[in-house]
Amino acid sequence: MLQKTNRLTLVEQVALQMESLIESGKWTVGMRIPAEPELMAELNVSRNTLREAIRALIHAGLLKTKQGDGTYVCSSSALGVVLQKRILRSDTLQTLEVRHALEREAAHLAAQRRTSDEAQELLLQLERCEAAAANGDIDRFVTEDIRLHQSIVTSSHNEVLIELYDHIAEASQDSITSMTRYEVDTEFIEIHRQLVEAIVEQDAARAAAAVHRYISQSKAVLVAEGGDQL
Known part of the structure; x- marks a missing residue:
């Protein structure tokens, strides 16, 4: 029996927006992404939501965090x-x-x-x-x-x-x-x-x-x- 589809969570929506910035080339490989406060204001989300989205993209291999430096784009797409x-x-x-x-x-x-x-x-x-x-x-x-x-x-x-x-x-x-x-x-x-x-x-x-x-x-x-x- 088919199940009802689930709507995307806020974290998933944020992650998809950030992924689209990477795939479109607006965030290029090697670039440090904007700081948390800037992204929180632009996306209108909480710090926890933003961090969860970033963790998801790190797990996918699109982002990587350098301790004390920031988060960087490390691949142009999940593919x-x-x-x-x-x-x-x-x-x-x-x-x-x-x-x-x-x-x-x-x-x-x-x-x-x-x-x-x-x-x-x-x-x-x-x-x-x-x-x-x-x-x-x-x-x-x-x-x-x-x-x-x-x-x-x-x-x-x-x-x-x-x-x-x-x-x-x-x-x-x-x-x-x-x-x-x-x-x-x-x-x-x-x-x-x-x-x-x-x-x-x-x-x-x-x-x-x-x-x-x-x-x-x-x-x-x-x-x-x-x-x-x-």
Whole structure:
């Protein structure tokens, strides 16, 4: 027998309002949230209600309290927290397979939907990657390579895919960085140029194929370096 639905408690309402501030970007990751008196006045709630809501968001992994300093945003969404916990329990190969699926579809969609401005930005971002590699600046190359892939995903114009990829990339940052350090060679750079050029030329099949090639290369590097020990 169906039960009557319960209305949200005041604590739940406050927590949802604060969560929406985080997910909308008004409260960014790393930001210290306003002090209790300010939040109590703005939300028109008691100190106990506010503290319960904050505790709920801390438990959800969105906020963290630094003793004697304040409460800070530590994740942009509850989804990000869940994915991060799940990825930490997964091996590098599984994470790479997920990236394969997401990046291949993103490249395919980006080739169909990218704007002229996005095409130009992808070419500029590719040049930044190539310049870093040519200068032997591996740290810079890793940073620019991640930005390139995020730009490709953004060009897909699929909001769910963009959000999901952002969280996956954030949660798997260490493994992505480790893999990229091993892969910086002429072939790796050339595949990425083929990927960007395919998107610019709106050749979706060729863009997806380029993703398949560099992910396959990453898998080969992973095996050669001893599996999940990167």
